[in-house]
Amino acid sequence: xxxxxxxxxxxxxxxxxxxxxxxxxxxxxxxxxxxxxxxxxxxxxxxxxxxxxxxxxxxxxxxxxxxxxxxxxxxxxxxxxxxxxxxxxxxxxxxxxxxxxxxxxxxxxxxxxx
Amino acid sequence: xxxxxxxxxxxxxxxxxxxxxxxxxxxxxxxxxxxxxxxxxxxxxxxxxxxxxxxxxxxxxxxxxxxxxxxxxxxxxxxxxxxxxxxxxxxxxxxxxxxxxxxxxxxxxxxxxxxxxxxxxxxxxxxxxxxxxxxxxxxxxxxxxxxxxxxxxxxxxxxxxxxxxxxxxxxxxxxxxxxxxxxxxxxxxxxxxxxxxxxxxxxxxxxxxxxxxxxxxxxxxxxxxxxxxxxxxxxxxxxxxxxxxxxxxxxxxxxxxxxxxxxxxxxxxxxxxxxxxxxxxxxxxxxxxxxxxxxxxxxxxxxxxxxxxxxxxxxxxxx
Amino acid sequence: xxxxxxxxxxxxxxxxxxxxxxxxxxxxxxxxxxxxxxxxxxxxxxxxxxxxxxxxxxxxxxxxxxxxxxxxxxxxxxxxxxxxxxxxxxxxxxxxxxxxxxxxxxxxxxxxxxxxxxxxxxxxxxxxxxxxxxxxxxxxxxxxxxxxxxxxxxxxxxxxxxxxxxxxxxxxxxxxxxxxxxxxxxxxxxxxxxxxxxxxxxxxxxxxxxxxxxxxxxxxxxxxxxxxxxxxxxxxxxxxxxxxxxxxxxxxxxxxxxxxxxxxxxxxxxxxxxxxxxxxxxxxxxxxxxxxxxxxxxxxxxxxxxxxxxxxxxxxxxxxxxxxxxxxxxxxxxxxxxxxxxxxxxxxxxxxxxxxxxxxxxxxxxxxxxxxxxxxxxxxxxxxxxxxxxxxxxxxxxxxxxxxxxxxxxxxxxxxxxxxxxxxxxxxxxxxxxxxxxxxxxxxxxxxxxxxxxxxxxxxxxxxxxxxxxxxxxxxxxxxxxxxxxxxxxxxxxxxxxxxxxxxxxxxx
Numbered sequence: 001x002x003x004x005x006x007x008x009x010x011x012x013x014x015x016x017x018x019x020x021x022x023x024x025x026x027x028x029x030x031x032x033x034x035x036x037x038x039x040x041x042x043x044x045x046x047x048x049x050x051x052x053x054x055x056x057x058x059x060x061x062x063x064x065x066x067x068x069x070x071x072x073x074x075x076x077x078x079x080x081x082x083x084x085x086x087x088x089x090x091x092x093x094x095x096x097x098x099x100x101x102x103x104x105x106x107x108x109x110x111x112x113x114x
Numbered sequence: 115x116x117x118x119x120x121x122x123x124x125x126x127x128x129x130x131x132x133x134x135x136x137x138x139x140x141x142x143x144x145x146x147x148x149x150x151x152x153x154x155x156x157x158x159x160x161x162x163x164x165x166x167x168x169x170x171x172x173x174x175x176x177x178x179x180x181x182x183x184x185x186x187x188x189x190x191x192x193x194x195x196x197x198x199x200x201x202x203x204x205x206x207x208x209x210x211x212x213x214x215x216x217x218x219x220x221x222x223x224x225x226x227x228x229x230x231x232x233x234x235x236x237x238x239x240x241x242x243x244x245x246x247x248x249x250x251x252x253x254x255x256x257x258x259x260x261x262x263x264x265x266x267x268x269x270x271x272x273x274x275x276x277x278x279x280x281x282x283x284x285x286x287x288x289x290x291x292x293x294x295x296x297x298x299x300x301x302x303x304x305x306x307x308x309x310x311x312x313x314x315x316x317x318x319x320x321x322x323x324x325x326x327x328x329x330x331x332x333x334x335x336x337x338x339x340x341x342x343x344x345x346x347x348x349x350x351x352x353x354x355x356x357x358x359x360x361x362x363x364x365x366x367x368x369x370x371x372x373x374x375x376x377x378x379x380x381x382x383x384x385x386x387x388x389x390x391x392x393x394x395x396x397x398x399x400x401x402x403x404x405x406x407x408x409x410x411x412x413x414x415x416x417x418x419x420x421x422x423x424x425x426x427x428x429x430x431x432x433x
Numbered sequence: 434x435x436x437x438x439x440x441x442x443x444x445x446x447x448x449x450x451x452x453x454x455x456x457x458x459x460x461x462x463x464x465x466x467x468x469x470x471x472x473x474x475x476x477x478x479x480x481x482x483x484x485x486x487x488x489x490x491x492x493x494x495x496x497x498x499x500x501x502x503x504x505x506x507x508x509x510x511x512x513x514x515x516x517x518x519x520x521x522x523x524x525x526x527x528x529x530x531x532x533x534x535x536x537x538x539x540x541x542x543x544x545x546x547x548x549x550x551x552x553x554x555x556x557x558x559x560x561x562x563x564x565x566x567x568x569x570x571x572x573x574x575x576x577x578x579x580x581x582x583x584x585x586x587x588x589x590x591x592x593x594x595x596x597x598x599x600x601x602x603x604x605x606x607x608x609x610x611x612x613x614x615x616x617x618x619x620x621x622x623x624x625x626x627x628x629x630x631x632x633x634x635x636x637x638x639x640x641x642x643x644x645x646x647x648x649x650x651x652x653x654x655x656x657x658x659x660x661x662x663x664x665x666x667x668x669x670x671x672x673x674x675x676x677x678x679x680x681x682x683x684x685x686x687x688x689x690x691x692x693x694x695x696x697x698x699x700x701x702x703x704x705x706x707x708x709x710x711x712x713x714x715x716x717x718x719x720x721x722x723x724x725x726x727x728x729x730x731x732x733x734x735x736x737x738x739x740x741x742x743x744x745x746x747x748x749x750x751x752x753x754x755x756x757x758x759x760x761x762x763x764x765x766x767x768x769x770x771x772x773x774x775x776x777x778x779x780x781x782x783x784x785x786x787x788x789x790x791x792x793x794x795x796x797x798x799x800x801x802x803x804x805x806x807x808x809x810x811x812x813x814x815x816x817x818x819x820x821x822x823x824x825x826x827x828x829x830x831x832x833x834x835x836x837x838x839x840x841x842x843x844x845x846x847x848x849x850x851x852x853x854x855x856x857x858x859x860x861x862x863x864x865x866x867x868x869x870x871x872x873x874x875x876x877x878x879x880x881x882x883x884x885x886x887x888x889x890x891x892x893x894x895x896x897x898x899x900x901x902x903x904x905x906x907x908x909x910x911x912x913x914x915x916x917x918x919x920x921x922x923x924x925x926x927x928x929x930x931x932x933x934x935x936x937x938x939x940x941x942x
Contacts, residue, residue, distance in 0.1 A: 031241060035188075038234075055220050062227045066263070069234065073256050152724070153493055161469075161493035168470035171463055172505060177529040179502065246607060247500075250923065253630070316722060325616060325720045326927055329500035336502045336529045396723035396794050399924045400631070 010050055017043035034072035038065050129215030133204045140381075141348035142166050147386055151393070173344075176337035184334070185242035192242065193335070193342035196235040200349045203228040207356045208283050210366050210373035221282040222274055225357060226267055229312050232350055233259045236314065236321065239343070240331030251330030254321040255314075257400040261407035262311035268415035269304035272422040273361040276430065282357075286365030295362030297425055300418045302362050304411050306388055309354035311403065313347060317395040318403050326397075355385045471533075471569055472496050474504035475616075476524070478517065479643040479938030480560070480668030481510025481537060482619035483712040487562055487738070489719065490731050494569055499616070501527040507534040507578060508565065509555075512668070512938070513547045516642045517621055519585045520613050521551060525578060532578040535568060553581050606634070609923065613642045616720060617930040619669060620937025626918070626926060633926050636918045640911055644941040648901045655896050656682065656868045663888070664751060666903065667939035672705045673881030674939075675754050681877030681890040682756040685870050696846045697760035701750040702880060703841035704741040704771070709882030710815070710838035711737055711778070713934050717831065720931050723791055729781060737774055737842075743767040755866035768847050775842035782835040786828075795827040799917055799929030810909040814884025816933060827932040834934070837882075870894070883907055883934055907940035 017040050024036040041064040048057035149162040180189065203225050205215035218224055233255060240252035274280050276298075277288035285294075295302045310318050322330040332343055359365060359380045366373030368380075398406070473495050475485040485508075489497040498504050501524050513521070525534075536548055536557040548555070554576050558564040568575065607628050613621035621642035626633045647666045651659040663678035664671040676698060683690070711734040718726040744767040753760050785791065803820040811817050815833040823829025872894040878887035884906025891900035910933050918926045 032185075032188075035234075035238070042231075054218055055223070058220050058223045058227050062223075062230075065227075065230055065234075069230065069259060073260070076253075076256075149493065158493050164466075165470050165493055168466050168468070169472075172467040172470065172472070175463070175467060175531065176505065177531070179527070179529045246609060249607070250609070250631070316724070319722075320924065323722075323924075324499040325722060326924055327499075329498075329503060332503075333500045334502055340503065393724035393728075394790055396721045396726075396791050398793065399922060401922070402793065 006050065010047065013043045013046040013050070016040075017047070030075045031072060034068050034075065038068045041065065041068070129205060130201065133215050134201055136209075137200065137204055137349040137352065138345070140352045140378075141345055143382065144348050144352060144385060147382075148389065151390065170341060173341040174338055176340075178337045178339070181244050181334040184244050185238075188238040188242035189334075190339075192235045192239040193339045193346065195238070196232055196346040196350075197342050199228050199232040199235070200346050200353060203232075204349070204353045204356070206282055207353065207360055208286055208365060209377045212283070213366075213374065214283060217283055218281065220280045222270060222280045222285070222357075222361075225282075226270065229266070229350075230259065230263070232346070233262070233312065236331055239335065240321065243331070243334035245334055247328050247333045248331055251321040251327055251333070254400045255331060257404050258311050258314065258318070258321065261404055262308045265304050265407060265411035265415045266308035266312070268412075268419055269301045269308060270357075270361060272298045272301040272418060275419075275422055276426045282360050282365075286360050286367065289364045290367060292429075293362065293364045295364075297429070298362065298418070298422055300414060301422065302358070304415050304418060305358055305362070307411060308407075309351070309358070310388075310392065311407065312354060313351040315347075315351060315389075316392055317398050319397060320400050320403070323397065352381065352385065355388070356381045359384060470494065470496060471506045472498045472504050473506040473508045474498055474501050474524075474528070476507060476509040476521065476614055477620055478509065478511050478513040479620035479936070480512060481508075482669055482716065482936070483708065484510060484537065484560055484562065484565075486712045486716045486719070487735070488565060490715075490727065491562055492566055494566060501525075502529060504528055505532050506569075506575075507532065508537060509534065509548065509552075510537045510560070511545050511548055512643070512645060512665075513545055513551075514643055514645060515547050516644070517613060518547060518551060520621070520642075522580060522585050524614060525551070525580045528578060530577070533575040534578040535565065535575060537565060551581060552579070554579060611927070611930075613639070616716075617927050618935040618937050619716075620935075620940075622935065622937050622940075624914070624930065626923065628923060631922045631924070633918050633921050633923060636915045636926070638911060638914050640937065641941055643937040645938075647942055648903055651901045652898055656870055656898065659898060659901070660755070665938075666905075666942065667881065667886065667936055669709055669936050669938070670705055670881045670883070670886070672701045672750050672754065673879040673886050675751070676702065676879040677877045677886050677888045678890070679754055679756050679758075679877065680879065681875050681888050682870055684875035684877055685873050685890065685892055686756060686867065688757050693762070694758075694760040697763060698754070700744065700763050700768075700845045701754070703845050704737075704744060706841045706880070706882045707771075707774075707778075707838035708734070708737055708741060709934075710834040713834060713882075714831070717928075717931050721791070721794055721928065726785075726791060729784075733774065733777055733781065737771075740767050740770040740774060743770070756868065756870075758866040763846070765847055768845050771842045771845055775839045778835055778839040778842070782832050782839065785835070786832055792828055794925075794928060795831060795932075797824065798827050798925050799921065799932060800825045801913065801917055805913070809913050811906070811913075812885065813880070814906050816910065817884070827928055830932045830934075870898075874900075881906065883936060883939070884909075886939075903942060905939050905942060907935045907937070908942070910935060911940055 020036040020040040020043065024033045024040065027033050027036065042061055045057040045060040048054075048060060145166040146162050149165055150159060153162065180186075206218060206221040206225055208214040208217075216224075237252045237255045237259065240248035240250075240255060242248075273285050273294050276294055277285040279285060279288075288294075314322055320326070320330070322332050324330075327333070332340060335343060356377070359377065363380055363384070366377040368376035371379075471494065475481065475488075475497060477485060485497070488495060488508075495506075501507075505528070507525065507528060509521075534552050534555040536552065536555045537560050538557050555578075556568065556575060558568050607630075609626040609628055610623065611617070611626060612623040615622070615624075623639035623642065625637040625639065627635045627637075645665075647662055651662050654662060660675060660678055664675040666674040711730065714730045715727060715734050718730060744764055745761060746764050747761050801816070801820050802825055803817065806817050806820055815837050816830055818837070819825055819829035819833035823832065870890075870892045872892055874889065874891040876887055876889045878885050880886075885904070886906065887904040889900070889902040889904075890898050893899050914930065914933075917929060921929060
């Protein structure tokens with residue numbers, strides 16, 4: 001019984017790890033890529049826990065999640081369209097439904113022309 | 115499945131259920147206290163007990179109106195991630211002798227690590243809302259993310275240094291003669307301030323500023339999702355105060371009453387004192403919070419580590 | 434997961450909005466529990482600033498929220514103008530169901546046609562706290578929020594970005610649209626903040642949402658009706674606006690004012706200045722979110738409101754502010770209460786200037802020099818006083834308003850004891866008001882809460898004024914916004930706008 005449970009958990013975590021790592025490469029959004037890499041590492045940490053290496057799991061999460069976060073932060077600060085929103089229609093266009101009476105609009109972001 | 119398997123699965127779920135129930139009750143009492151502080155008159159005390167329930171029912175009945183073109187997965191998963199991290203973090207806190215959901219040898223480390231997905235969930239909430247208020251809120255929440263980590267970690271590490279273990283149960287038991295908070299006051303103060311960064315509480319609630327930014331990261335959330343976020347924020351505050359009690363104020367130890375009662379009393383007392391003190395400060399801007407964290411708290415926490423190290427050797431001797 | 438009560442079915446009739454007789458819903462216990470606490474979004478058409486400031490801390494029954502997504506009740510303070518309709522419609526569409534709406538009237542028996550056009554079956558209550566709370570304790574009588582089919586569609590505004598030279602340093606620009614319904618001004622104002630991150634690069638001001646063309650309407654009406662219109666110029670300071678007009682008429686009539694009447698008028702003006710200043714403080718501290726300061730200022734404001742109402746036991750100022758009209762005697766006990774209140778306000782001002790913690794957000798933020806203000810045409814008001822005697826930042830404006838309130842209250846002349854029991858002198862008795870205005874041109878002014886409110890009246894001896902020109906203090910501050918907000922952070926920019934205390938109903942005229 002333990003074997004089945006452990007194998008299913010391992011299978012799920014491995015699947016998550018591989019799928020999120022692949023989606024990190026396949027997605028157009030840098031924010032999502034950072035988050036996907038974080039989830040991949042968290043799934044890896046889960047596998048460490050299965051191997052009874054708690055400390056390694058916690059260290060894995062702390063190091064990588066922290067590192068990924070700072071990377072995402074810098075991406076968002078420096079790059080144009082880090083969220084990949086133009087691709088999906090998250091245009092944050094001038095006409096947005098919602099609390100437009102007190103809301104924020106953004107023109108289609110163009111970098112300042114030199 | 116045999117009864118043994120069912121029993122083992124049930125016993126695995128019981129701590130989680132108890133933890134969640136405790137968090138719900140704790141969040142309710144905390145909200146009641148906040149209302150009493152805000153309205154300030156005993157005449158309205160009865161209303162203070164009903165108000166959270168009324169809010170919960172009203173939020174559950176509210177229609178779910180997602181914004182136009184949100185980032186669907188992040189928008190829907192953010193409240194659940196926040197709730198999950200709060201629940202997982204609350205598991206390691208001992209409420210009595212041996213009464214803890216997850217008795218891990220790296221309990222404190224596990225706890226601190228789990229706080230960052232919480233703040234990430236808040237960032238995702240703002241980002242995925244497809245509104246500029248959310249975007250501004252996300253950037254402010256990112257400032258929170260880099261502000262809380264170092265001071266909180268360095269302040270909390272004083273207790274394991276003295277107890278020579280990361281397991282929270284061992285830390286509590288090591289305080290049987292003298293509370294760590296007595297000779298680590300700087301650590302206590304830094305920990306409490308840094309925990310305000312994590313909880314997005316006044317005076318550091320710029321990302322969700324209701325008067326400035328129209329709700330910020332929560333501007334587009336309605337109904338049950340908003341309820342989960344509100345609950346997660348109150349719960350993480352309680353969990354951080356509980357951890358402070360475990361690290362610095364002796365945990366569940368006390369003379370006459372049973373352990374869990376002392377633990378609950380100490381947690382609530384600490385929460386009330388801290389909330390009452392926070393009312394004197396206006397809402398700080400994000401850059402003021404960053405200044406406070408990196409220019410004041412980080413050097414102070416480094417000093418704290420030095421002082422705690424020296425005092426540990428003096429009090430407990432060299433091992 | 435939705436727990437619905439027994440709700441009445443929404444109206445299915447399309448077409449022209451008509452007043453639908455709403456049925457009383459039978460509420461289940463869940464509905465009753467949920468309605469014990471209503472989260473309301475205040476919508477201020479120009480007259481509701483003090484009302485909402487008082488409502489927010491009044492009762493556990495209501496809680497103010499800032500985002501329409503979090504609200505289940507819209508409280509709309511009239512007057513509403515047609516320019517506001519698109520923004521209001523968008524806002525009403527963002528409120529999730531179940532939601533209710535309540536109209537709060539400034540005056541008059543029925544709702545304005547603009548409000549009726551948008552919300553055909555919203556109930557209307559007079560502009561008083563108790564009336565609002567009474568309406569909210571019986572939520573079954575409040576119908577559902579239903580936007581009429583004639584409501585305008587969502588707007589798609591366009592703005593112009595700053596020139597390329599300014600944009601070079603910025604990485605990416607974000608345009609923050611504050612308004613038109615935002616909590617920083619008393620009334621609707623749209624501000625476009627073009628930001629580089631949290632820093633404002635430039636700002637465009639879009640005013641005119643509260644324009645009701647008061648001057649034009651006064652030219653069309655007789656002298657007496659024009660007085661009522663004058664009182665609505667600044668709904669937050671009706672005494673000052675009405676008195677300015679009355680003084681202009683009396684100047685044309687060459688009327689010499691008896692001392693008693695002058696003292697009574699000054700008392701009314703002083704109370705109005707102090708009330709405006711204190712409620713502005715409450716609103717400002719709420720925006721700043723300083724709980725202890727709110728807890729200190731809110732009781733002062735409510736005490737002032739109560740004492741101010743006691744000042745005129747028989748008639749309110751709107752009944753006796755008439756040209757050549759007499760004034761009732763001021764009640765002495767109320768004056769003493771006001772003098773005591775002045776001492777408390779001064780104590781609060783002293784404490785504020787000593788405390789360092791609140792000054793973290795208010796000190797050296799949004800400085801305007803006195804010279805710049807006089808160049809822009811600002812000749813009076815607490816903003817100018819703050820720049821002349823202090824640093825001209827938010828902190829000095831806050832202190833200037835508190836000191837203005839204290840000075841105003843302190844200078845009220847003591848009245849007579851038991852004034853209500855004295856000989857009743859209604860305005861129609863000795864000193865009858867005269868609405869005969871000879872030809873000529875004169876200016877009347879009154880010291881309002883935001884500065885000197887003046888009106889120039891030209892008459893040709895007929896039944897109507899020929900020319901009416903208002904000088905409005907808030908209107909002179911509006912053009913200064915772009916330069917004072919440039920380079921500030923967004924949070925500070927919002928506080929600066931709040932510190933200027935712009936009353937948009939007055940600024941738009």
